[in-house]
Amino acid sequence: MKALRHLTMAAFFCFLLAGAMYMHGVGTPERTQMDDYFIKSSQEETGANNVVTGILFDYRGFDTLGEASVLFAAASGVILLFRRKRNEQ
Numbered sequence: 001m002k003a004l005r006h007l008t009m010a011a012f013f014c015f016l017l018a019g020a021m022y023m024h025g026v027g028t029p030e031r032t033q034m035d036d037y038f039i040k041s042s043q044e045e046t047g048a049n050n051v052v053t054g055i056l057f058d059y060r061g062f063d064t065l066g067e068a069s070v071l072f073a074a075a076s077g078v079i080l081l082f083r084r085k086r087n088e089q
Helices: 001-020 033-046 051-059 061-081
Strands: none
Touching: 033 051, 051 061
């Protein structure tokens, strides 16, 4: 049992190390045509002055709504799980 824990931790550490080795440098994003499209046309298409806001609420609106729904369901589940029951007298 102890050997299995050590093996699992070693595999997890190797996974993290490999992920860190293949990570892009911080502050050096690759510029794509999609970036230019969003920067040029987001204010005209969405009416938002902030590009990030336009992308989140107009281009990815349903995705954002789904993420908010999952977060609400998770929070509700945790609240129901840890709710204390009142003792009836």
